[in-house]
Amino acid sequence: MSFRIVSTGSFVPPKVVTNEELTTFLDTSDEWITERTGVKERRVATTETAATMGVEAGRRALEAAGMTPDQLDMILCATISGEYVSPGVACLIQAGLGAACPAFDISAACSGYIYALDTAAGFFARNRVKNMLVIGAEQISRLLDWTDRNTAVIFGDGAGACLLEAGDNYITSKLFSRGGADVIQIPTSIGNSPFFEKEQVKPLIHMKGQETFRFAVGAMAQDIQDVLEQAGIDPADVDHVVPHQANIRIIDAARKRLNIKPECYASNIDRYGNTSAASVPLVLDELNRAGKLNRGDIVVLAAFGGGLSSGACVIRW
Ligand code: UT7
Numbered sequence: 379m380s381f382r383i384v385s386t387g388s389f390v391p392p393k394v395v396t397n398e399e400l401t402t403f404l405d406t407s408d409e410w411i412t413e414r415t416g417v418k419e420r421r422v423a424t425t426e427t428a429a430t431m432g433v434e435a436g437r438r439a440l441e442a443a444g445m446t447p448d449q450l451d452m453i454l455c456a457t458i459s460g461e462y463v464s465p466g467v468a469c470l471i472q473a474g475l476g477a478a479c480p481a482f483d484i485s486a487a488c489s490g491y492i493y494a495l496d497t498a499a500g501f502f503a504r505n506r507v508k509n510m511l512v513i514g515a516e517q518i519s520r521l522l523d524w525t526d527r528n529t530a531v532i533f534g535d536g537a538g539a540c541l542l543e544a545g546d547n548y549i550t551s552k553l554f555s556r557g558g559a560d561v562i563q564i565p566t567s568i569g570n571s572p573f574f575e576k577e578q579v580k581p582l583i584h585m586k587g588q589e590t591f592r593f594a595v596g597a598m599a600q601d602i603q604d605v606l607e608q609a610g611i612d613p614a615d616v617d618h619v620v621p622h623q624a625n626i627r628i629i630d631a632a633r634k635r636l637n638i639k640p641e642c643y644a645s646n647i648d649r650y651g652n653t654s655a656a657s658v659p660l661v662l663d664e665l666n667r668a669g670k671l672n673r674g675d676i677v678v679l680a681a682f683g684g685g686l687s688s689g690a691c692v693i694r695w
Contacts, residue, residue, distance in 0.1 A: 380499045381510070382545030383693065384445075387438025388663035389431045390421040390536040390650060397531070404527045411531045416626025420534030420651035422519045428457050428467045431537035432515030433474035435659070439511065439539040440475075447477035451507035454498055455483050456490030456514045456655035458564065458684070459521055467515055477511075487562070488622050488683025489553075490514060490655030492691055495540075495679070496551045502544055513539040514655035521564055523582040532625065533583075534651035538659025550608040551691035552601050561589045562684040590686075594628045597688035598680050599635040605678065605690045613637040615676055617695075618665060622681035623647040623657040638678075654683065671695045 396419045397408035411417055423431070432455055440447060453475075455468035460483070468481035486493040491514040501507045515537035524530050565579045598621060606613055616638045621629050626647050633643055644661050653660060658679050665671050675695040682688035 379502055379505065379544055380546060380548035381502045381542040382547035383695070384541045384543050385439050385442035386538070386540050386659065386663040386666045387435045387440070387442060388536065388538040388660050389434035389438065390660070391423045391426045391431070393422050393424045394419050395422045400531055403524070404530060406527045406531055414627070415532050416645070416647045417532060417651045418648040421536055423517045423535045426517065426535065427461050428459050428515040428517045428537070429461065429470035429474060431517070431535065432467055432471040432513045432539070435515065435537035435539040436471055436475055436511050436513055439541040443541050445509065445541065447475040449509050450477045450479045450511055452479050452501060452510045453477060453481035454494045454510070454512045455481070456486065456494040457483055457516055458485055458487050458490070458654060459517045463566065468513070471513060471515070486687050487685055488624065488652070488654045488657065489681040489685065489687040489689050491658040492551070492679060492681050492689035493553060495548070495691060496553060496689070498542055499548050499551070502542070508544055510542045511539060512542060513537060514657070514659045516654040516656045518654050521583050523580065528587050529583050529585050532652045534653050536650055536653040536656045536660050538656050538663050540659055540662065547694045549692040549694060550605050551689065552604050552608070553689040554597060554601065554687065556593070556686045558686070561586050561593065561686055564684070591625065591628060593686055594624060594682045595631040597682045598628065598632040598690075601688055601690035602632070602636055602678055602680050605692050609692045611676060611692065614639070616642055616678055617675035618671065618677045619643045620658055620661045620665070620677060620679045621645075622683065623650065623661065624652045624683070657681070
């Protein structure tokens with residue numbers, strides 16, 4: 379027993395920041411950002427937080443299924459950008475929705491949503507839950523160094539959610555980690571211990587872009603190939619690939635290495651940029667609400683990011 383996705387929801391802040399607007403305070407251009415990343419604009423929180431966006435995405439998924447928060451048995455939130463180290467974002471979402479179930483966060487950076495779905499599958503397998511909300515919610519803008527053109531131009535804020543119920547539609551998955559803080563790191567505050575001797579590194583995103591890019595292409599292509607092999611599914615039979623939206627060139631490079639029909643790859647990076655753990659469920663909700671997902675479709679989700687980490691899974695819609 380695993381799960382099936384009953385409904386989806388998402389939320390993005392109304393504030394649109396175009397590439398043009400970034401050129402007013404960064405040494406960059408719309409042409410460079412568009413060509414090198416595929417991003418044209420992103421949404422940026424002004425008053426929203428990962429938790430408030432997660433509440434709205436979750437509420438929309440519940441509404442789409444005609445369910446109420448009291449019917450939830452668990453809430454998971456994939457995130458790295460909560461307001462607090464504790465409470466976790468999932469606990470704030472639980473309070474915001476008025477649910478009474480256990481809630482906790484999954485921290486696996488941009489791969490987080492894949493890890494959260496796989497964690498959810500375990501609770502279903504052990505018959506511990508009937509209905510579960512799995513949310514990806516990120517306010518990455520609070521972690522960005524807005525003076526660093528290497529990172530400030532690619533990220534955005536948002537949240538996406540799936541409501542899961544017991545079923546057999548989660549076919550297989552793969553999770554991968556290559557641990558270390560050398561390629562991507564986001565330090566937390568070192569506090570004010572009079573004993574600690576290391577210096578504070580700015581508590582913002584530090585990323586080696588090219589190394590991340592190389593890891594991302596290799597990991598995504600390999601993970602997708604591996605899960606399809608595990609599932610015994612021919613790449614030609616895949617209906618949709620929902621890749622993490624980090625850079626359109628990463629998606630294009632992975633596409634060239636796989637024998638999946640090119641039109642199967644979904645993307646909204648032009649409008650939202652890289653929303654970290656929210657990016658996969660944001661795309662999924664867009665496809666779902668556009669009526670593009672038909673029952674029985676083979677859907678592959680894949681993501682990669684800080685950790686370094688990556689993962690993929692196969693779902694029968
Ligand atoms: O989701 C989490 C995982 N994150 C990722 O997957 C991100 C993966 N990495 C990337 O997407 C790309 O590496 C970036 C978009 C971050 C950078 O693109 P790139 O094509 O790898 O650029 P680069 O770092 O090789 O830089 C090429 C040039 C440099 O100039 P010089 O040294 O050749 O004169 C940079 O200084 O482009 C310059 N540059 C920029 N120019 C204008 C770097 N960023 C910018 C910018 N605008 N925003």
